[in-house]
Amino acid sequence: MTRLLVLIFFTLVWAALTGSFTLLNLGFGLVLSGLALFLIRENVQPSRIALRPVKALLLAGLFFKELALSAFKVARLVATPKMDLKPGILAFPLTVDRDFEITLLANLITLTPGTLSVDVSEDRRFLYVHALDCADPAATIRDIAEGFEARILEAFR
Amino acid sequence: MAASDAPYIFLALMAPFLAAAAAPVLTRALGHWAALPLALVPAGIFAFFCRALPDVQGGQALTGGYVWVPSFNVSYSWLIDGLSLTFVLLISGIGALILLYAGGYLKGHPQQGRFFAFILMFMGSMLGVVVSDSFLMLFVYWELTSITSFLLIGFDHAREASRRAAIQALVVTGGGGLALLAGLILIWNVTGISTISLLTEYAPALKASPYYFAALLLILGGAFTKSAQFPFHFWLPNAMEAPTPVSAYLHSATMVKAGVFLLMRLQPALGDTPAWETILPVFGGATLIAGTIIGIGQTDLKQMLAYTTVASLGLLVMMTGFGTPHALESAALYLVAHAFFKGALFMVAGAIDHEAGTRDVTRLSGLRRVMPVTFAAAIVAALSMGGLPPFLGFLAKEEVYEALAGGNPRAIAFTLAAIVGNGLMFALAFAVALKPFAGAERDLPGPHHEAEAGTEIGAPPSALPGISPSRGENGKRHAPHIHEAPALMLAGPVVLALAGLLAGVFSQAFHATFASPMASAIAHEARAISISAIPHLSLPFLLSLATIALGVIVYLFLDRAREAATAALESIGWGPDQGFDQAMRGLVRGAYLITRRIQTGRLETYIMVTFIVIGASLLLPMAVFSEWPALPGWPVGVAFHELVIFAIAVIGLFAVVGAADRLTAIVSLGIQGFAVALIFMLYGAPDLAFTQFMVETLSVVILALVMTRLDLKPSDHRHGRELVKDAIIALACGVGFTALLLRAVQGPFNTALTDFFSQWSKVVAHGTNVVNVIIVDFRGTDTLGEIAVVTITGLAILALIRIRAGGDVKPADNDPERSA
Amino acid sequence: MTAGDQILELSIWFALVALPIAFLMTVVRVMAGPSLPDRVVALDMLVAIAIGFLAVVALKTGFHLYIDIAMALGLVGFLATIAFARFLLATAGKAKAGVP
Amino acid sequence: SGYRGMDTLIFRTMAPYLTALMVLFSVFVLLRGHNQPGGGFIGGLIAASAFAILGISNGVSAVRRALWFDPIAIAGTGLAVSAIAGLFSLFADVPFMTALWAFPNILGTEVALSTPMLFDIGVYLVVTGAITAIALALEEREDD
């Protein structure tokens, strides 16, 4: 099921790349994405993901807002001459357990201001995040949790 | 025989080689009786060339031939006049006898077929030498004789002495051959012609040219080494290691005569100039004296005969270079006489060695009763060698004195030399012919039918030249009575001894058919020899009486003369024989040291020398031909971001050089590659930048992948002196390249190719990207070659990584390889 | 040379001055960085700036082909970083395996 | 050994999609080569780096299984394909390496088929096969 989805996605990417949406090009895209899919055939596991498109778009919007915000914070942080930041690594308890969502979460965290995802523990319960100022670690963990994680949860379950 | 049967002469010249090819097969089939059918081949050649006798007597030389290498104007042509016909008859006649003799001598020897093949090959090449008309054909057959003599002397190659003699013979005669080649080519350059028959017309042109002396020396170099003149005579006594048929054939009748033949053949062209008439007699005389004196000191039959051969070759060279046509007649006569008596004596020595088992004359005696026929042949041959009437030897010696006798001191000196030489030769002749046969019967080690004791290991050659340790005293077996040599071995000595006698008795017929056409061919005008066997009172007769008297005296006191000669030679201590050994060893050691100097084995000297050569080849021509570029001006209108990119490239470079550990070197390699890619991009080469980016990252990736394995010491320590040396070489090369590049770009640039590409790529090749069109369409073959390079690199890297030392393979860790 | 081009011309010039400076600063970091990871971070940054530089040059010369060159550069830069990360881990793993 | 360090969750999920994208991109660069900057070389290099990424993320054996063929055989096939692209002009009886163009219009749009494009594909296969073989051979040499 996801293979088909991925197949369509690659055909669209191919059509986007060549810039021409003719039937021939889509057919050729189909063949090529089939070939590409054949290349990664054994690690696209066929798990059930029902994606609700509306929530996904809301997630995308939030992502861009946070991106702009984080860029400014880092810019101001670097511009100010003295800086008294207390960096540290937090253990963020995960509630999402599918690795597709974990990956998405890690990428989104990396792009939000002040946090960088360092690692995922073996038992996939903790996400180690390197935060710039972890004055109160609980606050940062909390607004990440119901910021991105909540949005991801209702977007992909 | 008219010129119409050119193919027959060609066939006759090729017949020995064909017979040589068939000889091993015949021997395998017929055992030692193969000597009979094989002897028919020389007999056939003998009979065939006998038909040429009448019109050679008529005095006209017949030439003919085929074109062989026209573009180098070498032709396979022959010139048959008196001189070469006599040699041909001598070679084929004695060849037939030698083959019969070898049939008996080497009975049962496992390699007999090979021996016959080599003897026949030698005969073929010798025939080629004496009848050839063009220079290079002469030289080809000349070298062939030294190759076959090399093979023949090294016939029983298990013994170290005979290998040494073989190499010596090849090196000395081969070296002389190269001198001869140079001389012949020089003559060819001077006169422009390359056949001997036309040489006589150009003789004055040749004598007048400044290269005459150089040509003479080179040709004499070839002739003297071949016919064992002093100081190149040492290979001859050592070649006695060969079996006796070889010694009898090569070293007495034919091969060593090749040099004399060459001198006689070129006498009309290079003759009667002061250079010729001083060098030849001097070397000839020196050889005559040295050969006989050293010969007196020998106790081994073959060694004694070898030195007398050296001596009589000296005499021949002396007579050829003496300068009067009368001397040439004597040389012709003596040459034929020498072939008869020396061949017979060598075969007698072989028969004695074959039956009695030993060759040294002090232990042989009283073989008269058991080998009467050999004794008779030995006596007749010795009489002819001693020069007693009515033998051919007598006529020859008489003629020699008649030619030498003259008023001026030069003639007297050479006459004295001739008398001393001939006297000592007389003594040696009878020492060989009488000593082993006279006196009471002594028990000898008897005939050894090839039951040789094991060949001794290659001992270092001993002090005295040529006293080769005669074959080990195989155990004192019961000596079955020594019986007469088998009939095959008797045919040779008997025929040759009789030939000497008959030639002496019927001297008129002999002169008419053989000697005078030969003399007239050498002297190049018609001569008639008229000396007959009946002695009549004259100065030469007294001289020969004096010689005989001297000979008899030396013969009677032979033992004392032997000690005297050996004592004299010991006091000198050094002979050209050791000289040869020292030269060889010195050559090898010298070569070894030189090679170690040049080829040190360390890579960085190689790279350093290479870059020095590159630097030199860049800077020197600019200096010599003054092709310096004009200095470049500062560039106008360079944008800021371009300057920064250049700066980063330079920084990356020095970072690589100055990097502390390898990792920074790799990262800075990445940086300067980036900078180069950005440079490409700025100057409008997008896909070039594209590729450069990719290649740069991939090479950094590969470097990183490889670096994980090399745990290295951190930095390199190039202490001061080397740092400066390397910096200078690098700077020289860099400056050279910059100068060359500047010089190249300052020249005019013709854009013929580019506009062509710009117009045609879209229209015909349907490609808007000109670079890709060039790569794929215009110069597709470059790309084809270059992807071959990529594939092969991949394969080579795979082979490098997978195959361990010693062939075991580490398969890739997935399933298809593992099972197999 | 309408007004739109004027300010575009100005901003491009500004970018072409600012980017090489950023380039220089990261090169300094590449050289002076105490340990290997921040050399690799600097190299990664170098690739990012090169992409930016490419985009500005694409805008300046009007050839828009440079953009998918920038696209490829991003992907290959990613590979370079990953290779170095792996290399870091490998040396760390071996040092640890070597030492204990 | 000590560093099973490269298969963190994010990288392993991310790498296959990235590889597929890069392969698509490389094919795009290849096919576009004749008119725009691109061509067989760069396509091959991108595909090779895609496989290198895949090789780095989830091991070499996965890449060998992913690639059905032995990479060096791909290189050989590429070489054979491009040599045969040259030999095609044998049948047209024109000198070697002549461009034989055919503009068939399949399904409405006319595409340009030609022997230089075949040649480009050969070059693409060669570069991909060779560099992948090199990268894979080097990587799996690591662990001994």
Place this chain on the structure above:
Amino acid sequence: PASHWLVIAPPVWCLLIGAILIMVRKRPGLQSWLAVPALGALVLIDAALLVAVTREGPITMVMGRWLPPFGIAFTVDLTGALFNLATGIAAFAAGISALGDIDRTRRAYGFFPFLLMMVGGVSGAFLTGDIFNLYVWFEVLLISSFGLLILGSEREQLDGATKYAILNLIGTTLFLIAVGILYAVFGTLNMADIALRAPTLGQAAPMMTLGLVFIAAFSMKAAAFPVNFWLPASYHTPRIVVAGLFAGLLTKVGVYALIRVMVMLFPGAGSAYSTLIGVVAVLTMLTGALGALAQADLRRMLGYMVISGIGIMLTGVSLGGQTAISGAIFYALHSMIVMLALYLLAGVAGRMGGSFSLHELSGLYARSQLLAAFALALFLSVSGLPPFSGFWPKAVLVKAAFDFGAWWQGAAILVSGLLTTIAATRAFALGWWRMPAAGAVAPMRMPATEILPLAILTFVSVGIGLYPEPLLALAQTAAAGLLDPTAYLHSVFPQGVATP
């Protein structure tokens, strides 16, 4: 027109077969079945090419119908065709002996692809008419020779390969630089075009430097004196077949490139540097001959003989003139055949005698007479004694040397011949004639894969020695074709020069 295909057939055929062999890497049995017939076919193609060239003069094939100097023009003249045929014969003989000599792991890891690519590169280098293409074929033959050199990866193989690789890389890089500069100066890459433009440029360009850079680059390739370090260091490390192939082919490519560039492209530079090349030639001859004398190991001795052969060829190049160049070509052809045969002979001798060094090697004569016959013929042939093929080029070169009054070159040729004779006969006497101390040796028989190539090469050598006329005539017309390349230029530009 059909016959033009013959020009492009050898390289493409080798590349194609090499590619196919790589495709079927998994089946080692198939490798030899495909490779040896391919090499046989290559010999036939080369023979057909030679016949075509003798019949109708130099032929060209412009790739893709782009007129030269735009497209790549493969133009072959008699020199290239001759070298090509000798390469084919050598490669075929090597292929056959590889059948018996290469074990199956090597076959699996691409011995035959390397071999075919190298032969393709060599024949491409001989047939091309474009300088950059020459560089590409150099790269092809260089990389596949790397592959062959390191196959099996013994310790000294890797060591020799490193030296060989680095020094040759420098050589080809220099060649690439020279090509770059040449393009900067001439603006074209076609040889015929360059030959046309060389006299017109005159002082505008750094001709002499460029000439010397080319000389340096090619003498690195051809192992001339100052830069022939890599040869003695690496030719004795790989399998004997590979070493024979290298000895026969690789250095001759450098000599050919040198002849082609110096004689045809820059006749001016060629004559100016004739003394320099003469000195280099004499030094190469003498160091080669002395090196051969100084080696105890048979393979290294043969390596040095290759070097002294190169020296003799360079003499021909330095003397200039038709006889000298024909002598050089003739000697190159003889050296291709005889050196390969000598290496194969050394391989057989090593196998029978147990080791390669002249200290232990002995009694080979008793082991097999056939080998002794081959050894005798080949040793005498390499030392230039008649009636084997080595004598005629030597005589031609001595004659050429004496014509130009260059006595020291003539003397050097003869002296190096003498030294090689000494080295060869000593090797023969020590290896073949000397009986081991332990007495009897059991005769060993030579398998067909050893007899056949040796028989082919010795026959060719003896045949040439006995009747050198066809080859000498061909070499002389080839030299004439090189000295005035009108026929060559005419075949590249049939209707005169297309100067747009």
Place this chain on the structure above:
Amino acid sequence: MEGFMAIIVGIFFTVAIYLMLSQYIIRILLGVAILGNAVNLLLFIAGRVTREIPPIIGKGADVLPASAANPLPQALILTAIVISFSFFAFLLVLAYRAYQTLKTDDTHQMRLAEPEDAPPPPLGY
């Protein structure tokens, strides 16, 4: 403008040759890599870099704009890039294998091919 770049190229060559003269194989290899870059730049300059418009024919026209960079040296450079890259990769692996078997990478010790105690040939016959 070429003059300036020629000097850059000279510096490239000097550094490359300097690195190749060291006695460690790896630095020789770095020298080889830089030599490859140097030759590429040299070829680039051999084509007279003046204009910086890429040699791509625009959609409308069917000849290059007059100020396009000339494409031929770029083709030569592309070939040279890949060739020098493949050589570099090969040499790198070779050095790596040589290092594995010989345990050292400086040229003093790696003379297995020409051992310094090679005996002279037997002086006898």
Place this chain on the structure above:
Amino acid sequence: MTLWLAIPVSLLIVGGALFAVLAALGLLRLPDVYTRMHAASKAGTVGSGLLLIAAGLGSQDPAIFIRALAGFIFFILTAPVSAHLLARAAHLAHVPLDPSSIRDDYARDEARDEETVHPK
């Protein structure tokens, strides 16, 4: 090109260039590796991303724009992964944290299951 297209393009260009400069500055001034990674990955990606969009917008045709957008998404997607991997690699290579950092419960967890590994 018209005015209200030029203004956002020039703004994007100036913004991207500034972010790139600040990222490089961040690389120089931030004390240790992890903090530098913050600056490099976030500001660097935003900087070059904006520049890419500017190049896409500046070229006035959608094929190029879509390609710029695709490039932007590729880069946005790969940058955090590389930063993440680098951080992990730095951490596993025992690169010390900055001395002024307070919590490190990564080392805490490793220490915890370290002695669980050994005694069990």
